[in-house]
Amino acid sequence: MANFDFHIYPLTTGFHGADRPVPNPDLVEKYGYKNFKPAKNSANHTDDELHAIAQEIRRDIIRELEQAKSGHSGGPLGAADIFAVLYLGGVMNHDPKNPWDPNRDRFILSAGHMAPVLYSTLANAGYFPKEELLTLRKFNSRLQGHPGRDMGLPGIESSTGSLGQGLGIAVGMAISDKLVSKNDHRVYSLTGDGEIQEGEIWEAAMSAAHWKLDNFCMIVDRNHCQIDGRTEDIMGIEPVADKFTAFGFHVIEINGNSIPELRKAFAEAKTVKGKPTCIIAQTFMGRGVSFMEDDYRWHGKPPTTEQAEKALIELV
Amino acid sequence: MSDTAVKNMSITSDTAASAKVASTNGAPARPRHEQNGKKATRFGFGEGLVTLGERYDNVVVLGGDITGSVMTSYFKDKFPDRFFSMGIMEATATLVAAGLALSGKVPFFATYGAFAACRNTDMLRISCCYNDANVKIGGGHAGISVGEDGATHQALEEIAITRVLPNMTLVVPCDYNETIKATIAVGEHVGPCYLRFGRVDIPSFTKEDTPFVLGKAQTFRDGNDVAVIACGPMVWEALLAAYELEAEGIDVRVINMATIKPLDRDAIISAAKECGAIVSAEEHQITAGLGGAIAEVLAAECPVPMEFIGVKDTFGGSGPPTDLMKYFGLTSSDIVTAIRKVIKRKK
Numbered sequence: 001m002a003n004f005d006f007h008i009y010p011l012t013t014g015f016h017g018a019d020r021p022v023p024n025p026d027l028v029e030k031y032g033y034k035n036f037k038p039a040k041n042s043a044n045h046t047d048d049e050l051h052a053i054a055q056e057i058r059r060d061i062i063r064e065l066e067q068a069k070s071g072h073s074g075g076p077l078g079a080a081d082i083f084a085v086l087y088l089g090g091v092m093n094h095d096p097k098n099p100w101d102p103n104r105d106r107f108i109l110s111a112g113h114m115a116p117v118l119y120s121t122l123a124n125a126g127y128f129p130k131e132e133l134l135t136l137r138k139f140n141s142r143l144q145g146h147p148g149r150d151m152g153l154p155g156i157e158s159s160t161g162s163l164g165q166g167l168g169i170a171v172g173m174a175i176s177d178k179l180v181s182k183n184d185h186r187v188y189s190l191t192g193d194g195e196i197q198e199g200e201i202w203e204a205a206m207s208a209a210h211w212k213l214d215n216f217c218m219i220v221d222r223n224h225c226q227i228d229g230r231t232e233d234i235m236g237i238e239p240v241a242d243k244f245t246a247f248g249f250h251v252i253e254i255n256g257n258s259i260p261e262l263r264k265a266f267a268e269a270k271t272v273k274g275k276p277t278c279i280i281a282q283t284f285m286g287r288g289v290s291f292m293e294d295d296y297r298w299h300g301k302p303p304t305t306e307q308a309e310k311a312l313i314e315l316v
Numbered sequence: 317m318s319d320t321a322v323k324n325m326s327i328t329s330d331t332a333a334s335a336k337v338a339s340t341n342g343a344p345a346r347p348r349h350e351q352n353g354k355k356a357t358r359f360g361f362g363e364g365l366v367t368l369g370e371r372y373d374n375v376v377v378l379g380g381d382i383t384g385s386v387m388t389s390y391f392k393d394k395f396p397d398r399f400f401s402m403g404i405m406e407a408t409a410t411l412v413a414a415g416l417a418l419s420g421k422v423p424f425f426a427t428y429g430a431f432a433a434c435r436n437t438d439m440l441r442i443s444c445c446y447n448d449a450n451v452k453i454g455g456g457h458a459g460i461s462v463g464e465d466g467a468t469h470q471a472l473e474e475i476a477i478t479r480v481l482p483n484m485t486l487v488v489p490c491d492y493n494e495t496i497k498a499t500i501a502v503g504e505h506v507g508p509c510y511l512r513f514g515r516v517d518i519p520s521f522t523k524e525d526t527p528f529v530l531g532k533a534q535t536f537r538d539g540n541d542v543a544v545i546a547c548g549p550m551v552w553e554a555l556l557a558a559y560e561l562e563a564e565g566i567d568v569r570v571i572n573m574a575t576i577k578p579l580d581r582d583a584i585i586s587a588a589k590e591c592g593a594i595v596s597a598e599e600h601q602i603t604a605g606l607g608g609a610i611a612e613v614l615a616a617e618c619p620v621p622m623e624f625i626g627v628k629d630t631f632g633g634s635g636p637p638t639d640l641m642k643y644f645g646l647t648s649s650d651i652v653t654a655i656r657k658v659i660k661r662k663k
Contacts, residue, residue: 106419149447158418158449162442168408169443172415172423175400180376180421203408211400 021141023134031063031134038126043090047259053124054084054259055315058288060120060133062311065302068137071145074285074298075192076117078223078257082281083121085262086188093186096126099154105185106157106173110166111192111221112146113300119143122155164198167191167218171204174216174276186270190219194226197235202247208276209248216276217269220244221256223285225296241280249278256281288315347555349519355492357513357548358456362387364499365424369395375503376416378402378409380427385515386456388426406431410439410453417449422503426454429471429512437477444508445481451508454499458488458512459599460627460644461549463637470632475547476604478510479577485509485530486577488598488606490551492520494574497528505530514599516637518549531575533583539567542655542662543587546597547573547606550625554597556648561655568655576606581613588618593658595623597651599641602626621661623654 028034039053057080065071086092092105109118116136123130128142135141142153146161157173160166170189177185191201208216220240228234237243244251250272254261262281269277285299286292289311292303303311368375369391379401383389392399402409406427413423426432432455433440444451455474462470478486485507489498495513502509527534536551537558544554551572558568569591571583588594594614596607607624614622627644641647 102420108415158414159442159446162438165411165439165443168411168439169415169418171408172412172417173419174415175412176416176419176421179400180374180398180416181419200407200411203405204411207402207405207408207412210403 021135021138023131027067027134028131033130036130038096039088039124041088041090041092041094041125045089047263050084050089050259051081053088054080055288057084057117057120057124058315059312060123060130061116062289062303062308062315064116064120064133064136066305066308067134069302071116071137071302072113072300073302074225074292074295075111075114075221075223076120077289077292078283078285078287079114079117079190079221080120080287081257081259082190082219082221082262082283083117085259085266087121087125089263091266092188096122096154099127103183103185106170106187108158108166108170108173108187108189109147109160110170110189111163111195112159112161112166114190114192114221115143115145115147118147118155122153127154163192163195164200167201167204170218171208171213171216174208174213175211178213178215179211184215186215186217188217188219190221192226193220193222193224193231193237193240194234196220196237196240205244205247205249212274213276214273217266217279218276219279219281221283222280223283225285225294225299227296227299229296244278244280248275250275251278251280253280254282256283257287290314347521347552347559349521349552352493352520352523354517355520356515356517357489357492357495358385358387358515360489360492360495361426361454361456361499361511361513362390364496364503365391366394367496367500368422368503369398372422372503374420375422375424376400378413378423378425380404380406380409380425380431382427386426386428386454388424388454406435407439410436410451411443413451413453414439414443414447414449417451418447422450422452424452424454424503426456428457428469429455429474430457430469433474433477433510434471440478440484440508440510441481445483448483449508450506452502453508453510455510455512457515458548459514460632460640460646461514461516461599461637462632463516463640464634466634467631472601472627472632474510474512475576475598475600475606476608479609480604483508484577485575486512487530487575488512488547489574490546490548490572491518491522493522493524493526494528498574501528501530512548514549519552521552521555528574531578531580533580534572534574535569535583536572537568537570539569540591541567542593542595542659543569543571543591544595544597544651544655545571545573545584545587545606545610547576548599550597550599550646553646553648554651557651557655560648560652566655566659573606576609579609579613581617584610584613585617588614588620593621593662595625595651595654595658597625599646600626602628621658623658625651625654
């Protein structure tokens, strides 16, 4: 029987063509990207090593956003530990040198506005030169304000940004792996906590449980903040854990800024059979930067140059 | 278009819908479908899916609870391992289809057009089209001819909604046989596609060997006084109108614009140049539908008088399909009136 596998590989010919924005060499020098060595993805990293990687991801977020002069600071800083463990702590099976490896695990950033943390993580893992981070949100950049698959950035599985949609796409990928191709690939997706106010999240959750997708692991970045204020003031979502339990998930609640707890949770998720896993990661928005921490006003704005310098000192 | 081309493209002479074939007594030949009878286009969709399932093992189908209505049930019965019931959640079924497509599958999700396009616009826009994901959406129960279910289920906006989305391919086949071919064609095409089909039986006038090419208009009847450019069930009505006017010596070209995106601009421009007047006919809102698409081309390339047949900025209602088609002005006699009007404007 004939088979035709289309679109396993993202398009590499967007409107960007050959002319990508070149980062200013002075900035590359200033940010120390010249002698950068990508971090290894390894389960053998110590907690301290992963913490150091998470801090470097945070520093890159600050550097990117300062250059971009727009974008989201708080959520990405809060989720850096999750991404460090997922991509560089040996949780996900992926290969930066062969980004479209058909055997890879997949990650969908349903909360597309948190793109800076994904870009920083991918660059730190060696998917693309770290200098490119400084092109975030610039015209022609592969680092779109929200992930755009059309730009062909390695590691970007899907365009996301319209909240609530990424989780459904991830469920589709998990169905493809577990029930059509019948392989053992895993699919991860991260949603914001405000994002679960979207109805599609619960449709996707219902489907993941219905199809018993034990290869599917979603993470709720529970930082209690959304752009207009505290989640429980804007549109209450509690009890989050009870809701996902009722929807048929194996729920793990952890401190999402604790490297050991994250490692334990992802390891546990891999052992769950017959149901999907939801990790509710309690995080602090703006983690690591004193004047941003737990302050919803940092959801959707970048640091000024002075604030960035202050933040970079704190993030050592 | 030459006579040979017309013959090559269209229906053979014994079904005669194409053809300005004069009968022995010199009277024009009436368009006929009796040989094939009447059948709803949704059955063509169901059968096309089964053919795709046989040909390709990465074609999968998502059900939206109404599988027996949009005929994905054929595929479900034949390939249960590749059929996934998604319940009543059109938005997430579309997202799941996008995920399957991004993982190398060719997913079809079918439901009523009222949900497939209208409810789903944001999913189509970001997750299907911006992703350029190889998702195939079947939008059934299109148009007023849904009948008794009434306005909520009579989708009249899908052409407008889907043709505005970059990367999208939009096909509205004219009868049962063409729907089979269109279904297979969108399955084999790479990229997001929307296929619009209907509930009620309509004349089957094309044949199994009538060619179908995605993105190409077909001239089903040649003529140089006026061109009717139609899609879906209105193509048959246009052929009837052409037959009626032939007796008066008005020579009507009938173009089947099955692919509305990408639009066959050349066919529209040459029709405008050669006929000097255009009538569009669709079972859809006039606003931003096929008529709108044609008018955009004409305004830029070759402005000629144009009349629009379609639903005029109103919702549908319950009733027998044939009565509704009359009430909403979607019959051959409405096309005849529009043709007379547009020909007057030529002078």
